[in-house]
Amino acid sequence: MPLQFKPGLAGLALATLACAFPCLGQTPQPAPAPEQPSSKQPAAAPTADRQPDPQLSGSISGTVIDESGAEVAGARVTLTCEGPSRTQEAISASDGRFSFANVAPGPFQITIASAGFATQASSGILHPGENYVVVQIGLNVATSVTEVEVGPSQAEVAEEQIRVEEKQRVLGVLPNFYVSYVPNAAPLNPRQKFKLASKTVVDPFTVVMVAGTAGIEQAQNHFREYGQGAQGYGKRFGANYADAFTGTFIGGAILPSLLKQDPRYFYKGSGSTASRFLYAIANSLICKGDNGRWQPNYSNVLGNLAAGGISNLYYPPQDRNGAGLTFENAAVGIAETALGNLFQEFLIKKLTPKPPHKAPDRSPNKAPDKTPTNNPPRP
Numbered sequence: 001m002p003l004q005f006k007p008g009l010a011g012l013a014l015a016t017l018a019c020a021f022p023c024l025g026q027t028p029q030p031a032p033a034p035e036q037p038s039s040k041q042p043a044a045a046p047t048a049d050r051q052p053d054p055q056l057s058g059s060i061s062g063t064v065i066d067e068s069g070a071e072v073a074g075a076r077v078t079l080t081c082e083g084p085s086r087t088q089e090a091i092s093a094s095d096g097r098f099s100f101a102n103v104a105p106g107p108f109q110i111t112i113a114s115a116g117f118a119t120q121a122s123s124g125i126l127h128p129g130e131n132y133v134v135v136q137i138g139l140n141v142a143t144s145v146t147e148v149e150v151g152p153s154q155a156e157v158a159e160e161q162i163r164v165e166e167k168q169r170v171l172g173v174l175p176n177f178y179v180s181y182v183p184n185a186a187p188l189n190p191r192q193k194f195k196l197a198s199k200t201v202v203d204p205f206t207v208v209m210v211a212g213t214a215g216i217e218q219a220q221n222h223f224r225e226y227g228q229g230a231q232g233y234g235k236r237f238g239a240n241y242a243d244a245f246t247g248t249f250i251g252g253a254i255l256p257s258l259l260k261q262d263p264r265y266f267y268k269g270s271g272s273t274a275s276r277f278l279y280a281i282a283n284s285l286i287c288k289g290d291n292g293r294w295q296p297n298y299s300n301v302l303g304n305l306a307a308g309g310i311s312n313l314y315y316p317p318q319d320r321n322g323a324g325l326t327f328e329n330a331a332v333g334i335a336e337t338a339l340g341n342l343f344q345e346f347l348i349k350k351l352t353p354k355p356p357h358k359a360p361d362r363s364p365n366k367a368p369d370k371t372p373t374n375n376p377p378r379p
Helices: 008-021 153-165 190-201 204-219 229-259 273-282 298-311 321-353
Strands: 058-066 076-081 087-091 098-105 106-113 122-125 131-133 138-141 146-150 286-288 295-296 367-374
Touching: 058 076, 058 106, 076 098, 087 098, 087 131, 087 367, 122 204, 138 153, 153 190, 153 321, 190 229, 273 321, 298 321, 298 367
Parallel strands: 058 131, 058 138
Antiparallel strands: 058 098, 076 087, 076 106, 106 122, 146 367, 286 295
């Protein structure tokens, strides 16, 4: 009798075998193929140079005011953060407010500049997602910086040169104040022109010359109406001194001050004899202006005319010839100036002990030192 398996026992046996040997009864699966490298590269991680995540960005805002607390509109506000290309700019509104959005977290600096105010700066640290409000930034009024020339003024240089000229004496005796051996001498101001004229008319040698001229006129019985004796001599002395006084002050101080002309003779000392001769003669009719330019010598011409006209007031009536005497005296004065210039150009310098040959070190043409100062200029 053939063996028969009961379904119940057979199923139980198979279940037992399946648990003991799980691989039985399963169809073998092929091993998975190795993964092939993909042509697509994975996305690179963000670097420090890339824009930050908007969710981490923050904002910065503030208000610009001045010393009094008033809002400052139109101020240029510059935001600087760490890293390259981290600079932004904004202009403060009418209420002084400014703001920056999408600012990367980290340290930052705010710089504020506005016309008329000193530049101010403020710094801080912005945290991720923070709305940072800058403490009100007060602008101070800018302090003006003025350049002050450190050096002698033009008047001081002229005063120094005058002191040298006042020591110029022919043979150590004759005053030679109205000649400058410095070609670029500083111009004289009115006070200095009157000072030079005053020193000339009170100089002892001037008095001696006037006294000698009066004596010669008395010996020749010139201006007879003056008579002889002490009285006649006194009148002649007074007339000659009046001539010297009016001629010196009108032609050497008053008119030069009004017309801005220099009454001095500027020694040439170079070139041919002919050129120096013509230069000396011409200087009776031309002169240097206070601006350093050559111009007609109105001071000398008009000064001689004025002195000649005034002389009609004190000379004897028979020696007054109205306009004729005035123009005659003016012509004589111009001729005397030309003759004096010739002596100055060719002779007097050789007879003047130690005349200056160059400008003093403290020259107005020398570039002055400049020192900045924080003091505003006075009105």
